[in-house]
Amino acid sequence: MTKLLQLLERDCTLTHEELAAMTGMTAEAVGEAVRQYEKDRVLLGYRAVVDWDQTDREAVTALIEVKVTPQRGEGFDRIAQRIYQYDEVESVYLMSGAFDLTVIISGRTLKEVAHFVGEKLATIEDVTGTATHFILHKYKENHLIFEKQEEQQERFVFE
């Protein structure tokens, strides 16, 4: 069954009919499996990967290392929850090593992101320190390369 998830992870625009043909299932069975995965939140969502640099829209992404004091009985979960509730927060990961949480934030401007970190993130109780790294350029995300790939022009045709 992970076959279906693998195919969707690679390309979520595949229709149930296409998935059915590719896996040897019926389209109905695919639909049922997908609904169940969605219900169980194994499948969380379907998103496009956009290169905003090619548009007029300004976009800034920052990766923030956050140090926190874990809470008794709750560990890091409660503090992570308080952070991920913000719309500006794209991702939150619990890390091993020198800091505790990686928080990825997107905003429209540098100022907007800086404001969020200074006013909202750093002021959360139990956050003991932050280090903000602005992302200058995206090369690859979710296995997708942003730069236009050149293709070999002249190809063999005879075989």
Next chain:
Amino acid sequence: MMDYDKILCGRIKNVPPSGIRKYFDLLSGMEGGISLGIGEPDFVTPWHIRDAGIYSLEKGFTKYTPNAGLSDLRSAISQYLKRRFDLEYTAVGQIIVTVGGSEGLDLAFRCMLEPGDEVIIPTPSFVCYGPLVSMAHGVPVYVETKAEDEFRLTPETLRSAITPRTKAVVLPFPCNPTGGVMERADLEALAEVLRGTDIMVVSDEIYAELTYGHRHVSMANLPEMYERTIVVNGFSKAYSMTGWRLGYLCGPKELIAAMTKLHQYGIMSAPTTSQYAAIEAMANGDGDIEGMKEEYDGRRRFLVDGFRKLGLSCFEPRGAFYTFPCIRSTGLTSEEFCDRFLTQEHVAVIPGSAFGPGGEGFVRACYAASMKDLAEALCRLERFLKSLESC
């Protein structure tokens, strides 16, 4: 004025031009054209393999290699064949690294054939066997494989084609363009015919890694057939390395020695950069093969299912990356079908007739293409088939 027609030898003049090229020439001038015609993987060579090639250049490894290939590569091939196909070939003496599987085939024919010697070639199959045999002064003897036999070569067909002049039989399995495969029992039936004869098997196993639902078996795996078999294989299809031009030949050491002699005069040694990349492919590339195969398998099922839903009968291909649907129900010849499909819908597929006797009535569609292209091609095929009904 020179009359070059008198300069050229008859053998090359008699080789017919490929009937495929025109489809690509036409397609290249078309907006939004889709090609299911090309017979090569659509993946770029995995990065770690490319990187190994680049690294060898950085280190300055730009000299010739030994004629038979780098010894590390031949060892890697030897281990690979044991690991993946249970074949035993010693790195020294039984393996030669060639410029693609094609050179391997050429060497095999030229080292074995006396003028007039016959080579049995099952068709429909890859277009190079006949011309290579002819250029080696041999006589190609075509035998048809049939959809009802799942495009396998049957012992009856083989037996009926054997004459006192038969020197070799080509086994092009998994087969381009049909997707047919030979399982152990099928090979065993052919082996029954061949044991006790002096007929050699030239086993073109370039698609051996691309089988669906079963592992490839080589004729060389069978008792008393190891000594009668030359295995031709390469890196192009398994590792998506077509442009690196690298293949290999394995067989009895007496034959490999002769082939190495010819190779050293004609080629010297296979490209050095490619050989270093290939060592990496064999050492760490099994996962790449599995990944690509899985991808092909999904597309294969999708395309076969698509043809069948549109009413074209389609043999389920079990190897390589081609489908070979039957288009007789349209009333068109395979060439008419391909011409009109390309002109009307800008999709290139190849007429089965280009692959020798038995190919008429079929077309070859390659599924080494993106799912988007395959889905779009099927949409256009539906429209095309409807247009045929209404006229």
